[in-house]
Amino acid sequence: MRAGTRGTFTLEADDTRQYLDSGATFVQWLERGSYTYTLNADNTIAFGVRRLIGTAPFIVTNAPTSCVTYTNAPLVTTPCTGAWNLSFSYHKRTPHDEFYFAYGDASQLSTVPQWVFKWIRYFGAEKGT
Numbered sequence: 001m002r003a004g005t006r007g008t009f010t011l012e013a014d015d016t017r018q019y020l021d022s023g024a025t026f027v028q029w030l031e032r033g034s035y036t037y038t039l040n041a042d043n044t045i046a047f048g049v050r051r052l053i054g055t056a057p058f059i060v061t062n063a064p065t066s067c068v069t070y071t072n073a074p075l076v077t078t079p080c081t082g083a084w085n086l087s088f089s090y091h092k093r094t095p096h097d098e099f100y101f102a103y104g105d106a107s108q109l110s111t112v113p114q115w116v117f118k119w120i121r122y123f124g125a126e127k128g129t
Contacts, residue, residue, distance in 0.1 A: 006037055
């Protein structure tokens with residue numbers, strides 16, 4: 001949704017469902033919202049919040065998350081209470097480069113917050129030509 005002359009506000013809710021042959025079902029929801037503000041034609045900042053709710057899909061090669069308990073018996077699961085994540089990003093565009101700077105957490109249940117800096121260099125003509 002448009003929020004003013006330079007802002008954009010977004011809301012999203014998605015779910016993941018996994019049905020195992022054993023009859024177990026894993027359901028996880030992702031709820032997120034963000035606000036993006038265009039400073040000028042070449043600079044943008046964004047703020048976001050998101051929440052994961054439920055039990056992550058079961059993948060044999062992954063280490064256990066805080067929502068799954070492994071025993072010698074069949075798999076025992078307990079639902080997650082929800083993990084919140086706040087993020088921030090800045091994007092700057094120049095004729096031959098793009099710079100991204102971001103802070104956030106891809107999955108609060110199994111990763112830690114990270115700072116990310118990305119530089120893209122375009123050789124030849126400017127981007128979009």
